[in-house]
Amino acid sequence: MRTIKIGLLGLGTVGGGVVKLLQEHAAKIEQTTNVHFILKRVAVAHLNKPRKFSLPEETILTDQIDEVLNDPEIQIIVETMGTINRARQAIVQAIYNHKSVITANKDLLAIDGPKLAQLAKSRHVDFLYEASVAGGIPILRVLSSSLVTDQITRVSGIINGTANYILSAMVSDNLSYDKALMNAQQKGYAEANPVNDVKGIDAANKLSILSQFAFGKALDPTNLNVRGIDQLTSAQLASAKQFGYTIKLLAIAKRLSNRLYTSVGPTLVDNNDQLAQVNGVQNAIAIESNALGSSVYTGPGAGAKPTANSILSDLAAAANDILNYDCGNAFNNYHSELTPSTLNNAPQSYLITIYGRSTRPVDSIDWQNETSNHNYWSGLTPVISHKKLNLLLETIGNDFAVSYLPVYGTVKLQAIKEVKQN
């Protein structure tokens, strides 16, 4: 049995989860990894803040982050502080001090993940972040080990638990968006400022990381066309339900030849699709690939213990690399030259909802389904071009308020012939 000393930055929900699981599961972890982990130092902002759990006796609590980062005995640093700049600074210093680093900081990773991974590789330390996407679903390790020999064509994820909780409550309890958000906030599933979750920003950040593992191409999340769930109407939810669909905040990346098409936003999912049945704070990731066809991974998207377990699995991997003198391998080795593009401009089927009228609009569309009441009319289009969608919205929009949502799985992409540039 070898001993490895670790340092922890931050002792909030996730940091606390790491401390608890390390103690509760110590026997199994030692047996399976053959490593005795000692949590040597923990850095916090406020030393005397009351906490619901106790640290191991040997652990030193400090408000001086440098005491953790510069301790020569510490070989692995677990970062759970959150925020971007402070975390980046700490991670860079840890890497320079030749410590392997584990983080769940998806906001930082979406911006600087590839750069930090490169830095870690050059300093021969590990940089692992399984917990950054879909909390307790081990999707990054699955993509970088079990699916590394497969060729992935599409990744579709329900990867924001807050948004999925709100959407599930809107459907099952027939709540308005505002009421469902308030409930989520009261239950601690949504923050006081929920903008990152409900506007799709968090999902876009995670899609960027997922895309790096699935397609070898990190996406710039600020370049993604992202729609939130905060503009959804009860008319849209009711119409979707009537047509046999459920509305989910989906993050999608789909490869065709050398292009990577993405979409983040509320999307109609057929009730027979497994993704439609993922409710509450659960997350799910559906993968289409050449060898496997369809696979779906479902699990907890957040929470202290699920996130902590993903961190501990990184800890086991990092420890194994230390014992084998094999640190500095990238978490993900796959690189490809794909051109980012958007799914939003591709031909697909849409749910169109018109407010303040209850009759079908006059147009040339072969509506697949329709419904109405005294407040609105909704219809499901066949696969139509983006141009045709815009024409339709323009025509209707002259007289009535109108909204639209894409239908998952209906996209018809055609390989675009690339013109070689000299």
Next chain:
Amino acid sequence: MRTIKIGLLGLGTVGGGVVKLLQEHAAKIEQTTNVHFILKRVAVAHLNKPRKFSLPEETILTDQIDEVLNDPEIQIIVETMGTINRARQAIVQAIYNHKSVITANKDLLAIDGPKLAQLAKSRHVDFLYEASVAGGIPILRVLSSSLVTDQITRVSGIINGTANYILSAMVSDNLSYDKALMNAQQKGYAEANPVNDVKGIDAANKLSILSQFAFGKALDPTNLNVRGIDQLTSAQLASAKQFGYTIKLLAIAKRLSNRLYTSVGPTLVDNNDQLAQVNGVQNAIAIESNALGSSVYTGPGAGAKPTANSILSDLAAAANDILNYDCGNAFNNYHSELTPSTLNNAPQSYLITIYGRSTRPVDSIDWQNETSNHNYWSGLTPVISHKKLNLLLETIGNDFAVSYLPVYGTVKLQAIKEVKQN
């Protein structure tokens, strides 16, 4: 880039899949593993059998298995011959010749897995078998890496694609068991002799392997109480449907303190449970654990390419260990001293179906639901003891044919106080 030469035993469905994927996905595999794999030799029973794919030019086809097993250049042997004795002999010889071994042979593994793993460890070679359970679902690697730090309390699997295909067809197309089996045979989803699949033997073998990874305890599959799907009646299927359930062939292992309770057989699954929605040849594994709560992994249970992909992911892992001089680590390091027991004797809820009568039996049971037509009467019991079930079956069985099925998730276990023996 390093080169690793491999040998393949068998060139049937799975062996052919390995050959094809190794060629189709060569570029990605080389980039992500940094290894150039050369398929040096392939052993087959019949040299001149026509095949739908071509071998790489450098590959030598032979009907002398020793030429593969004794080639000093070959570092990894992939066994896809099937059968138990021949495969065991070849694997043992390969291990003695200091070659890492990859196999999908679940029948052999269920009997001799732990012994072969021990032998491989003592000879410092890898012994990997991701493809042996649930084809393309990377469940063994997930359990031995991402969930190695978690504590698992229950594993429930739809792990026989043939049985699930037959059951799905019985429900969706309203077929009898015999007719559904015939269809499955015609489509190539069931073998001419389907006994291993429909009697639950294959599922029991896989549960034995799963249990080793999830609970550190390999089960002797011949000691499991296994029920098949071949006695299911259309009355049971119709009644289950009416009560909001779907019948699935479930393999379950559930841990309570130091006992491991198992069950393999047709079981009613609530339609709201994700497992109820897994249809056709798809497999699914649901895991309950301390840190994660509920996770579900769904994917293809069999087929050339899914199985081959699992083999290739083992190949990537074995190659990595060869490059790191780190062979001989067990695929799964977890061991625990659990006493095997059966779920079948535990208090739970049952579907009772009585044939040839259409009225409720006279008894003291608080039936949760009931239905009848001119051919049968069916009722759903509350949670009752095994003793009460037997009494009920005896009473009814005096006059009528009667059958019963357990309801998934209703088991009430109580920790059994162990008496220390001196």
